[in-house]
Amino acid sequence: xxxxxxxxxxxxxxxxxxxxxxxxxxxxxxxxxxxxxxxxxxxxxxxxxxxxxxxxxxxxxxxxxxxxxxxxxxxxxxxxxxxxxxxxxxxxxxxxxxxxxxxxxxxxxxxxxxxxxxxxxxxxxxxxxxxxxxxxxxxxxxxxxxxxxxxxxxxxxxxxxxxxxxxxxxxxxxxxxxxxxxxxxxxxxxxxxxxxxxxxxxxxxxxxxxxxxxxxxxxxxxxxxxxxxxxxxxxxxxxxxxxxxxxxxxxxxxxxxxxxxxxxxxxxxxxxxxxxxxxxxxxxxxxxxxxxxxxxxxxxxxxxxxxxxxxxxxxxxxxxxxxxxxxxxxxxxxxxxxxxxxxxxxxxxxxxxxxxxxxxxxx
Amino acid sequence: xxxxxxxxxxxxxxxxxxxxxxxxxxxxxxxxxxxxxxxxxxxxxxxxxxxxxxxxxxxxxxxxxxxxxxxxxxxxxxxxxxxxxxxxxxxxxxxxxxxxxxxxxxxxxxxxxxxxxxxxxxxxxxxxxxxxxxxxxxxxxxxxxxxxxxxxxxxxxxxxxxxxxxxxxxxxxxxxxxxxxxxxxxxxxxxxxxxxxxxxxxxxxxxxxxxxxxxxxxxxxxxxxxxxxxxxxxxxxxxxxxxxxxxxxxxxxxxxxxxxxxxxxxxxxxxxxxxxxxxxxxxxxxxxxxxxxxxxxxxxxxxxxxxxxxxxxxx
Numbered sequence: 001x002x003x004x005x006x007x008x009x010x011x012x013x014x015x016x017x018x019x020x021x022x023x024x025x026x027x028x029x030x031x032x033x034x035x036x037x038x039x040x041x042x043x044x045x046x047x048x049x050x051x052x053x054x055x056x057x058x059x060x061x062x063x064x065x066x067x068x069x070x071x072x073x074x075x076x077x078x079x080x081x082x083x084x085x086x087x088x089x090x091x092x093x094x095x096x097x098x099x100x101x102x103x104x105x106x107x108x109x110x111x112x113x114x115x116x117x118x119x120x121x122x123x124x125x126x127x128x129x130x131x132x133x134x135x136x137x138x139x140x141x142x143x144x145x146x147x148x149x150x151x152x153x154x155x156x157x158x159x160x161x162x163x164x165x166x167x168x169x170x171x172x173x174x175x176x177x178x179x180x181x182x183x184x185x186x187x188x189x190x191x192x193x194x195x196x197x198x199x200x201x202x203x204x205x206x207x208x209x210x211x212x213x214x215x216x217x218x219x220x221x222x223x224x225x226x227x228x229x230x231x232x233x234x235x236x237x238x239x240x241x242x243x244x245x246x247x248x249x250x251x252x253x254x255x256x257x258x259x260x261x262x263x264x265x266x267x268x269x270x271x272x273x274x275x276x277x278x279x280x281x282x283x284x285x286x287x288x289x290x291x292x293x294x295x296x297x298x299x300x301x302x303x304x305x306x307x308x309x310x311x312x313x314x315x316x317x318x319x320x321x322x323x324x325x326x327x328x329x330x331x332x333x334x335x336x337x338x339x340x341x342x343x344x345x346x347x348x349x350x351x352x353x354x355x356x357x358x359x360x361x362x363x
Numbered sequence: 364x365x366x367x368x369x370x371x372x373x374x375x376x377x378x379x380x381x382x383x384x385x386x387x388x389x390x391x392x393x394x395x396x397x398x399x400x401x402x403x404x405x406x407x408x409x410x411x412x413x414x415x416x417x418x419x420x421x422x423x424x425x426x427x428x429x430x431x432x433x434x435x436x437x438x439x440x441x442x443x444x445x446x447x448x449x450x451x452x453x454x455x456x457x458x459x460x461x462x463x464x465x466x467x468x469x470x471x472x473x474x475x476x477x478x479x480x481x482x483x484x485x486x487x488x489x490x491x492x493x494x495x496x497x498x499x500x501x502x503x504x505x506x507x508x509x510x511x512x513x514x515x516x517x518x519x520x521x522x523x524x525x526x527x528x529x530x531x532x533x534x535x536x537x538x539x540x541x542x543x544x545x546x547x548x549x550x551x552x553x554x555x556x557x558x559x560x561x562x563x564x565x566x567x568x569x570x571x572x573x574x575x576x577x578x579x580x581x582x583x584x585x586x587x588x589x590x591x592x593x594x595x596x597x598x599x600x601x602x603x604x605x606x607x608x609x610x611x612x613x614x615x616x617x618x619x620x621x622x623x624x625x626x627x628x629x630x631x632x633x634x635x636x637x638x639x640x641x642x643x644x645x646x647x648x649x650x651x652x653x654x655x656x657x658x659x660x661x662x663x664x665x666x667x668x669x670x671x672x673x674x675x676x677x678x
Binding site: 062066068070115116118119121122123125126127129130131133134137138140141255256259260262263266310311312313315316317318319320321322323324327 | 475486488603652
């Protein structure tokens, strides 16, 4: 955790050139994926990618404002149910429906946060864990939104515009574009937010509430605002799930989904945007790595190897281990030795090159 | 209002109340010692219950590859011994958890303990699912639970299992009180939870006392899980709801009060049975709702709960 009044925090409101180019590169790589993947694999990838927004939400509330939230899966669910409702029952066009879903989740965050955020630290963790456990049975009681026990299909599909062509791959492509666009927008919004006066207030509240109050920060407004904002981000993740897969069901938002989102956010690293990116990378890579593992060692059947096949086991174990070893998550892992090694290794090439240049240069 | 039905519902709550009170007792012991929750308390208990299942069922393929059951002599064990085995397993694993994981969190912020115990919850749940599968399994009843094993009071049935659970709980509380008030380790535990620094200066081995507290809590948790495994089928997530009920019970009674845990457990169990019966919206699925609302209200209005000590913060 950084100090409360970090003067060195970037003051500009737009991300630097390096960040923009990095984000654009990642976006382009993702957009070129259809060359390698079929539409089902693409969809599965995009589903994990959409959770980036929920991870960002947890990071905003827990990492930047110090509000431990174990129940963000509930807001993902509310966002998804809201979007489905605005699409089907209100027949709104999809951008408006997504906005409606996000707004619903934000308002839900506000309503839950208003009483719950009077609690601190471990007691807030307790209440949000209760929310995570409660959400699935509660959602089942409202079948008109959630589809009840069996779930329900969303009639309105989001299909590719004419110029992109038609067919399943084009649709998935278009949906992936929407997801990537939303992720970039979410990243930009959070980046600007945490580097603004609001962001500084949030970090001050996280690091020392009393000092923050003395400096004239309204604790209630900052905490509730941050929580509602993070709930809205999680809601956007839910909306993206509806965009990708026109189906809603309470069973998609179990306690363990909430806890996995929290785990991945912590594993990536709280309090930095890089952490959320690393978190979603872990969420995408770990299952792929497992399938690779299970296919490559087909002949050898070891029960202990099977244990690695469970996502929850890997993420739970990593959460326990990282909290002890690297409290800052993957983002705080010291990369200096690797960079040093790289510089030394590539430095050798550099020296050889200079030598060759000097030797064979005609000037 | 039908009085017999009301009485029956009260009796139904008795069993769950005992279970919630036991697990709440475990949570309270750890909260008193460290000021933190062990969110993995339920999953640790479930794992111990599966261990006793292993002792009960005898040699069966375990861990899809091979079998380790052959190593345990005399399996299958009779049920009281199997329960004892689970409790012993709980005690050992609780102490080990404290020694290996929790002791490193001493000087770290609260969120580190949340992360470690939530990580433990996920890991243990996945491990149990991986080892024994996610399907529910039948676990024999510890106390007689046949269709005729009940007392008829005012037309309502009080089952022997409920009486058994409460007898166990009473013995447990009695032993706990004796342990805390009459023995040296109990004195050390009380000294540690009152003022850790000065307890340490008086020569109390904080690490050992803490480990004993964790062992005790995990043992009680294991007992609660084996007692309740018959009524809910034995499955990896069976203690998750129980954990929330118990957290609510502990909060309600006061987070550092064992007496509060017992009373809170009973109140929570009553709310679980009575509220869905008389409020139509809160069906059986939402039986958690009243407990969670009570927990939130208590935390907001009177964080010390019914019997807890007020926390006074010094600026």
